[in-house]
Amino acid sequence: MARNPQLNSHGGLRHLLSIEGLPREIVVAILDTAEPFTEVAEREVKKLPLLRGKSVFNLFFENSTRTRTTFEIAAKRLSADVINLNVSTSSTAKGETLLDTVDNLVAMQADMFVVRHASSGAPYLIAQHLEATRRPNVHVVNAGDGRHAHPTQGLLDMYTIRHYKRDFTQLTVAVVGDILHSRVARSQIHALTTLGVPEVRAIAPKTLLPSEVERLGVRVFHDMREGLRGVDVVMMLRLQNERMTGSLLPSPQEYFKFFGLTEDKLALAKPDAIVLHPGPMNRGVEIDSAVADGGQAVILPQVTFGIAxxxxxxxxxAHG
Amino acid sequence: MELPEAERLIEQLVAQMRPAISADTALVGIHTGGAWLAERLHAELRIAAPLGNIDVAFYRDDLSGRGLHAKARRSDIPFEVEGRPVVIVDDVVYTGRTTRAALNELFDYGRPARVDLAVLVDRGGRELPIDARYCAHRLAQPLAPNRNLRLERDADGAFSLRLIDTR
Known part of the structure; x- marks a missing residue:
């Protein structure tokens, strides 16, 4: 495998596995390329021929509605054939290994895999296997692996921030909530630092922060009010109840009191600050409905930009 | 080779197009030279419909060889295509593949009543059954494939043609 498994020999994008390790130029090129795609949704025929004749396999080993749907819409708007594998009811349940599944789908002329897996590194494993079996024209997109990365979510968040704020190098951005369990947070932090955001803040209770989180280049705050002061962008995270083991939190009500985004806490940020959330939202837990539905929220535009x-x-x- | 003066060619093109323009005719310029030319024609011909622009980057038939350009422009068709006569405008017509791509893209917005092509120069070398209804200048001899003929616009908005050897 080449030194950077995400890039081909010409420095183009070969797989998208994580934002960590992606050169800044590639991240910017993705955002620039997405720009004209936002217009396709306004056409009579919402299709471009860029992936005509290609087969995209959505391999979701973990539940997801929004991510799978937006990947499906994106691939279909590019004229690809999309095959959704409901993995929980497929051969995997009969004991087939991940790589056997991949080999079988490659034998069906798969051109691209969109992979969501509960284990960190599963998309890397597939990419490595495709390299080892000399399948240079089959590509992997990580749609979320364990606690590791969710690069397209990080990228669509960057697209959203650029849309409203233009210049990354003047911003203070806060990532708030369950950073410990969040692959989204990791992708966001890598993307923000790659794009030159001078101050990235991580706001969370001690129990929901990974150890040595400062090494990612963030300033840590345990007091949300202090952390939100003067920020341009508030990136809320979902409280991942399903990933929690043990008693990391006293109760959702207690969490909301200290780390839920309410209008009075948001008032400490800059007056034109925007609020992002990757969805699905736990209203009344990490975000108050008044904020989620308020004028500073850009949560629905995030979904639309996510397709582009x-x-x-x-x-x-597909076009290196 | 002596190149004709672009400003003279534009005058001729305007004269050719004027009798055929109807009240609902719309112009669509192909990025970039065609878009500049379309802007000028739109003003000179006093076209009522807002001006359209197309970047055919996503419709090219040679993507696998050339790859995707990161800086593709957003196509902008600010009028109802359905049932309307449309003139696609380009600076130079060569193989016809760009025109083919523009036609495909245009039809994704609706079914136009008719589509014509307007160009300043036909350089020969067509590889598709495409012809420009409005054309200010046809080269007597087709240009060799390694020569690139294109429109340029200076800071004052004045046009000129430029011939570049690509090898």
Missing amino acids: VRMAVMSML
């Missing part, structure tokens, strides 16, 4: 960003990633993979 996923179109950009898939076209860049």
Whole structure:
């Protein structure tokens, strides 16, 4: 495998596995490529021929509605054939290994895999296997692996921030909530630092922060009010109840009191600050409905931009 | 080779197009030279419909060889295509593949009543059954494939043609 498994020999995008390790130029190229794709949704025929004749396999080993749907829409707007594998009811349940599944789908002329897996590194394993079996024209997109990375979410968040704020190098951005369990947070932090955001803040209770989180280049705050002061962008995370083991939190009500985004806490940020959330939201836990539905929230535009960003990633993979 | 003066060619093109323009005719310029030319024609011909622009980057038939350009422009068709006569504008027509890509893209917005092509120069070398209804200048001899003929626009908005050897 080449030194950077995500890039081909010409420095183009070969797989999208994580934002960590992606050169800044590639991240910017993805955002730039996504720009004209936002217009396709306004056409009579919402299709471009960029992936015509290609087969995209959505391999979701873990549940997801929004991510799978937006990948499916993105691939279909590029004219690809999309095959959704409901993995929990497929051969994996009968004992087939991940790589056997991949080999079988490659034998069915798969051109691209969109992979969501509960284990960190599963998409890397597939990419490595495709390299080892000399399948240079089959590409992998990580749609979320364990606690590791969710690069297209990080990229669509960057697209959203750029859309409203233009210049990354003047911003203070806060990532708030369950950073410990969040692959989204990791992708966001890597993307923000790659794009030159001078101050990234991590706001969370001690129990929901990974050890040595400062090494990612963030300033840590345990007091949300202090952390939100003067920020341009508030990136809320979902409280991942399903990933929690043991008693990391007293109760959702207690969490909301200290780390839920309410209008009075948001008032400490800059007046034109925007609020992002990757969804699905736990209203009344990490975010108050008044904020989620308020004028500073850009949560629904995030979803729309997510389609254009996923179109950009898939076209860049297919056309190197 | 002596190149004709672009500003003179534009005058001729305007004269050719004027009698055929109807009240609902719309112009669509192909990025970039065609878009500049379309802007000028739109003003000279006093076209009522807003000006359209197309970047055919996503519709090219040679993507696998050339790859995707990161800086593709957003196509902008600010009028109802359905049932309307449309003139696609480009600076130079060569193989016809760009025109083919523009036609495909245009039809994704609706079914136009008719589509014509307007160009300043036909350089020969067509590889598709495409012809420019409005054309200010046809080269007597087709240009060799390694020569690139294109429109340029200076800071004052004045046009000129430029011939570049690509090898």
